[in-house]
Amino acid sequence: MSLSKSIAILIEELQINEKSGAKLYDSFWKYIAKTLAEDGSVEINGIGVFSIVKTEPKDDKSKAESKIIFTPSAAFKSEIGVGI
Amino acid sequence: MAAKNLNHKFIEYLYKNKIISKDNIKKGKDLESLVTKGIIESLKKENEHPLSNFGVFRKTSAYVSGRNVKNVEFIPNEALQKSITGRYVSKKEGQFSIKKNLKMIFIILGILSALFILFGILFTFCRNDIKSFIDNQKSKNEMRKQHNNDLSGDADTTNDIVTKENIDMEDENVYATKEEDLVIKIRGDKDPELKEGEYKEELIEYNGKIYKKFKYTIKKGDTLWDISAKFLDDAFRWPFLHNINKYIIDPDVIEPGDPLTIYVENKS
Numbered sequence: 528m529s530l531s532k533s534i535a536i537l538i539e540e541l542q543i544n545e546k547s548g549a550k551l552y553d554s555f556w557k558y559i560a561k562t563l564a565e566d567g568s569v570e571i572n573g574i575g576v577f578s579i580v581k582t583e584p585k586d587d588k589s590k591a592e593s594k595i596i597f598t599p600s601a602a603f604k605s606e607i608g609v610g611i
Numbered sequence: 612m613a614a615k616n617l618n619h620k621f622i623e624y625l626y627k628n629k630i631i632s633k634d635n636i637k638k639g640k641d642l643e644s645l646v647t648k649g650i651i652e653s654l655k656k657e658n659e660h661p662l663s664n665f666g667v668f669r670k671t672s673a674y675v676s677g678r679n680v681k682n683v684e685f686i687p688n689e690a691l692q693k694s695i696t697g698r699y700v701s702k703k704e705g706q707f708s709i710k711k712n713l714k715m716i717f718i719i720l721g722i723l724s725a726l727f728i729l730f731g732i733l734f735t736f737c738r739n740d741i742k743s744f745i746d747n748q749k750s751k752n753e754m755r756k757q758h759n760n761d762l763s764g765d766a767d768t769t770n771d772i773v774t775k776e777n778i779d780m781e782d783e784n785v786y787a788t789k790e791e792d793l794v795i796k797i798r799g800d801k802d803p804e805l806k807e808g809e810y811k812e813e814l815i816e817y818n819g820k821i822y823k824k825f826k827y828t829i830k831k832g833d834t835l836w837d838i839s840a841k842f843l844d845d846a847f848r849w850p851f852l853h854n855i856n857k858y859i860i861d862p863d864v865i866e867p868g869d870p871l872t873i874y875v876e877n878k879s
Contacts, residue, residue, distance in 0.1 A: 533649030533660075540645050554630045555646050556665035558621050564695050571617065573647040577685070579695060595666075595695060597685030607654040609670055609681040 563595065573606075575599040618643040654683070664688050802826060807867055808833075814877060825873040829865050842873045 538548040559577065562569045568578035576598045599609075618641050624630075625642075650668065653660045660668045666687040673680055709716070734741075805811060807830035815822050825842055835853055840846035853862040856871055865871075 532653045533646060536649040536652070537642075537645055541642075550630060551625070551642070552646065553663045554625060554628070555621060555642065556663040558624045560665055560691055560695075562617075562620075569617070571647060572643055574650065593695065595685070595687045595692060599683050603651070604683065606651045607670065607683060609683050 573600065574603050665691060802828065802870055805870075807831065821877040823875045823877045825871075825875070827871045827873060829867050829869045829871055831867040833865060833867070835859075835862050835865065838871060838873070843875060 534545065534548040534552050537543070537551055538545060541548070541551070543551070559569055559571070563577055563579060568576060570576045578596055578598070579593050580596050581593045621642055650660055650662075654668060654670065658670045662668065666685055669684050669686060671682050671684050673682070802811070805826065805828040807828050810825050810827035813824050815824050827838065827842070829838075835849040836846045839849040839852050843851065849862065852871065852873060853859055855874065859865055859869075
């Protein structure tokens with residue numbers, strides 16, 4: 528499982544137990560969400576940039592919305608084999 | 612936020628929220644790069660990688676101009692999407708938004724409330740003054756009404772009730788004062804036989820007592836004070852004169868030529 532892979536690396540490198548590893552992984556993304564909400568954008572080294580973008584409504588009846596978009600870095604795309 | 616600071620800030624966040632111990636922090640590991648490494652390793656083999664409650668990375672492929680183009684997309688968690696992007700923004704400029712103007716609404720309501728409280732306090736303190744003013748006006752109106760009643764009626768009846776034979780105790784115009792002198796409201800009709808400063812005198816009987824009744828015509832310069840001193844031997848009894856002659860509304864204002872009726876108990 529991919530989630531376990533990420534946690535496994537944390538456990539191995541930091542020499543912590545599984546529970547702590549999972550907690551750490553969750554905390555990372557909670558922190559990213561918090562930073563995104565406060566600053567409007569956040570860049571993760573080796574992954575890319577998450578940002579909030581406002582979209583204008585198409586007409587008077589529809590609402591203007593904000594969306595979270597992700598811009599992958601070239602290195603990330605290259606590592607995972609996309610963009611070819 | 613720049614990528615360089617992210618690891619440092621994240622570690623601070625972990626420490627403040629007591630998520631990991633100091634020992635792990637001191638190890639100086641780059642937690643950011645460890646997380647990234649795990650994601651990359653996972654996406655090399657899998658098409659999808661969950662990011663806890665943040666969202667999901669998903670590899671996609673599409674044919675563009677005959678070519679298979681691969682990409683990676685991020686699908687945010689629904690709850691996250693709602694929390695970050697749940698606000699409605701009006702397209703029209705100038706459209707009133709309650710949420711945006713909530714602060715101003717509260718300030719206006721606060722000012723209005725303060726004004727209401729201030730008026731309430733002022734009214735409480737001045738209530739007695741306002742009440743006295745209203746009562747004063749009422750009594751003046753009543754006096755005017757009474758005065759008009761006194762002056763109305765049969766103009767031919769100019770004489771007061773004065774003799775024992777025709778005194779009418781049922782007449783509402785007949786009543787006694789505290790001093791038990793005879794008191795009658797008069798209509799203020801002028802006696803053509805009397806010039807200014809002149810008077811007529813006659814004796815009358817009332818309630819077993821004999822009274823001298825003077826009918827005096829006011830002259831220029833007269834005051835109730837002087838007239839009381841002349842007929843009642845006591846200037847301080849001028850309110851008694853005023854009380855008898857009810858047509859006089861203001862005791863400080865008496866007109867030359869107007870009649871004045873005075874009763875004095877005849878003790879001789």
